[in-house]
Amino acid sequence: MPESLLEVRDLIVEYPSKGFRAQPFRALHGVSINVKAGETVGLVGESGSGKTTLGRAILGLAPVTGGSIRFEDREIGHASRRERRGLARELQVVFQDPYTSLNPSMTVGDILTEPLWITGVKRQAAKAQVRELLDKVQLPKDAVDRYAREFSGGQRQRVAIARALALRPKLVVCDEPVSALDLSTQATVLDLLIELQESLGVAYLFVSHDLGVVRYISHRVAVMYRGELVEDGDGDVVTSRPEHPYTQRLLLAAPIPDPIRQEANRANRHRLLAQQAEQDEQAGL
């Protein structure tokens, strides 16, 4: 079994609360997860479950209160800005909203050269690399001189993916990268991510609320609920025969695009909810 690329142990994230001596808000209650090189780990959960916070903590954008984050056997939970700068080559991000994650007043060329600068790539070489990147994410060459705001959501997300891959990272945190996109665009962007993973060997931590999307792209799937990781395992199994009650509810809540099967699905969901309510009641007695 290959070594873990990323290993998160008992991670606790707390945000300070407003007000004098107020208890801080604990977004993550000791979460452990690992990602191996070249694999996709899907992270599912509802809003407020802490899935996005976990991704942001790994990227150094959320305060780590306890636990450890190890990347290639280096502790990065409390990395300084200088160390973070070094990590930029290996750890990257694609955000959910392609409309706010690209500076509207910069051209696509500017956006893509930005990360290359840091590594001291020369102007000419950077230009060539940007062309190569655009080609990789299947955008036209003339995109270089155009502004991000001139592109559609799916195209913008391709620019964001190109920016993340510019430095050939080993791990990309994808924070709901397809949630803001139309159905048909969603599938093509997911296929692009899979294709890039196969050719570049990059690993993804893929955060999403959509079980269907996670199932499509992930080798392994972890489920988060109220700041804790409740289930973790083989992607196919977790998304079809889940063990945790929350995942079971989540699976049956997702509507199936077929009226007849959805009717059966709905009946199953009502049965499950009744059953779980009964169990809760018994546990409570």
Place this chain on the structure above:
Amino acid sequence: MSQLVPIPAPTAVPARRGVISKVVHDPLGVISLVALLLIVLATVLAAVLAPQDPARSSLDDIFAPISAAHPLGGDSAGRDLLSRLLYGAQVSLLGATIALLASLVIGLPAGLIAGYYGRTFDSVSSWASNLLQALPAIIVLLALRTVFGPSIWTSMVIFGVILAPGAYRLVRATVSGVRNELYIDAALVSGLSDTRIIARHMLRVVRGPLIMHSAMVLAICINIQAGLEFLGFGDPQTASWGSMLNEGFLNIFQAPQMLFWPGLALFLTSAALALVASSLRDALQAGAAKPVRRRSVKAPPAGNGAVPSDALLSVRDLRVAYSGGSVEVVHGVSLDVAHGEVVGLVGESGSGKTQVALSVLDLLPTGGQVTSGAIALAGEPLLGRSASFLRTVRGHRIGYIPQEPLSNLDPSFRIGNQLSEVVRVHLGLSRAAARDRVLDLLARVGIPDPARTYRAFPHEISGGMAQRVLIAGAVSCDPELLIADEPTTALDVTVQADILDLLRDLQQEKGLGVLFVTHDFGVVADICDRVLVMRQGEIVEDGPAEAIFDTPQHDYTRSLLGSMLDGRPARLARVKATGDGRA
């Protein structure tokens, strides 16, 4: 006299591509810009343009009339007014530029640091800025003059410091506004240093507003400086607009032109600067729409298009256009919703599905209008009817459930008040009866503690609860038709399933007709009897839900269904199937 510092002309740095061209296309912008350039040019070329040395006085020229030698006449000491005016402009513009630079040197970096890092520096600098703003500028200037001596340049530097809070506040507010944008996070993850982020991303954002601000500050500085010199705090040896005003004031009855010319120069310069600033502001904010009254264009008269009366809702050949009819987004849509039928209107973003729904409610956004077609509720035409008639239809006969539950509740009113007001207006119930009805409704939509929710403010409840509240509101007056615009898109999947269950129950209980706008085929399969597929403003397919899913006729429907992920094997299953680790 020192070399003239070039004024940072407002157009020197384009804040965005197109700002210059926008200013140039604004007649007021062009005129004021040209005036400003002429003033600057005349100032720089004072030595060439001036007929004589501004200090040369001649007894013959005392109060000289306008002549070829003295185009503006002479003053009380026999000096040439035009020469003094031109050289005086150098003092005025240079002084103003010094003050501006002083305010920017302090305000810009402080604002960038305070806005970007926040914390202690922010608190301390904001405190200092507030203190500075509380000081009366003129009194400080006069007091410090006794300390630093009578130099007008020192005074202008001090005045610049006093003005620094203006620049500081502007920069700080702009920077802290974009500090949490995702693209700044992305730059952080890219490993950009703080200096780079500030220089590349923040400065770009600040540039436009700051240039605008600078033009205003220059105008203020020129006037304050003239004021100081008028009071006699300048150097009496050099010509300046302020000292000219002073001399003119002393001779106001003998030679009014001595007051007139410097006054005109001051007026023209400050007016040009202020107008350039306002034209720049318009150009920079061109993205923001100007306030327009909703629906200034009248809807077409009713009755162009036959409307069958058996359907609950019928729409015939509906066309919706924006920008005064030039951009058509819905191209002739016809649909029917029968009593007790749930019709799904499906499409991707930009397909026009929401436009159709909003047309029925007569709630198209500003600039949108129905250009032709017919809409009828139970045989009664809705298009072209009076606003008061439509008010009674909306809410009473047609209920509406929007996409974003929380942004559709007024945050400053209690939930109960918002719901009971609708009931009282439409059904004419008393306060107590309305309250009882709303409490019953809240209980009906599955809210655990109706009385508590009745008293709650919208921010105190979750998104799922808010959507239940809105559903309660939509059905509160027993409508015949419900229009639901992506009612579950903003909700978690588990909450979505609950809300769909609730909608289905209510629909069956009350026999409602529903027009259900969504992009999600799963939701369609769950709740809809009939499906209409929209693409680019047209309905491309129409049929019973089972048929659409089983045997889609149109290529577009097939491609949409084909891009669904639900039916496909999991990644791991695909990997195992190929056996070589590839999916």
